[in-house]
Amino acid sequence: MCLMNAPEDDRPDESREQLLDLAARFPDDAGVAYRAACVHDRLGLEAEAVPFYERCLAGTGLPDEDRRGAFLGLGSTYRVLGQYTRAVETLRRGIAEYPDDGGLRTFLAMALYNTGEHHEAMHLLLDLLAATSRDPSVQEYRRAIALYAGDLDGTG
Known part of the structure; x- marks a missing residue:
């Protein structure tokens, strides 16, 4: 659920290949992992986006806007994949870091609905x-x- 304008917006298939290569060469680069997660999400490859989201959130150096986007993207992706408990856990982690983020709270509400809460x-x-x-x-x-x-x- 990435809302950034990046070069991968125009040719996501080509960008995916480039980002997979970059992610393999720079596995500790949180920014590359985030962009790889985003391009997978845009292509409807949610399950393939998950490890990249997890990698970028485990890393350091990701700007706040991207980190918030990664929490929202991963939580939303878990929800799409039917992993509602993981979605709730991820979105709660995001809200713990960004308590005023309305997008995170909205997606958490949707995931809570899915868990019966x-x-x-x-x-x-x-x-x-x-x-x-x-x-x-x-x-x-x-x-x-x-x-x-x-x-x-x-x-x-």
Whole structure:
């Protein structure tokens, strides 16, 4: 789930081959691993993207924006592959490092839904909605939405 504009965007098949070669020659380069994960994701090769995501997150030197993207990408990829528990674990790790990242929280809510944790998923989404929505009717009820997010079973 990479949202970066990179040379591999134009010719992903060709870029994949180049990145596989680079990843083999520079196995400790977190940036190369991240770009390799991204190109595999773009090509719909999610299972092949996983080891590259794991490698870049285990490494050092990845800029924050890419590290956040790697947590989101790996968590989303695990979810697509039906590995919901691993998706939740990965996205929670990402949120531990980047607690204000709405994308990570949104994808965590989806993974929680898949694990049957509907209450926590709804709580996360309502909190995010109350905190970030610009919709005037949501803003009007922001306090109530935030209150109910904390106590979904409450009646007021």
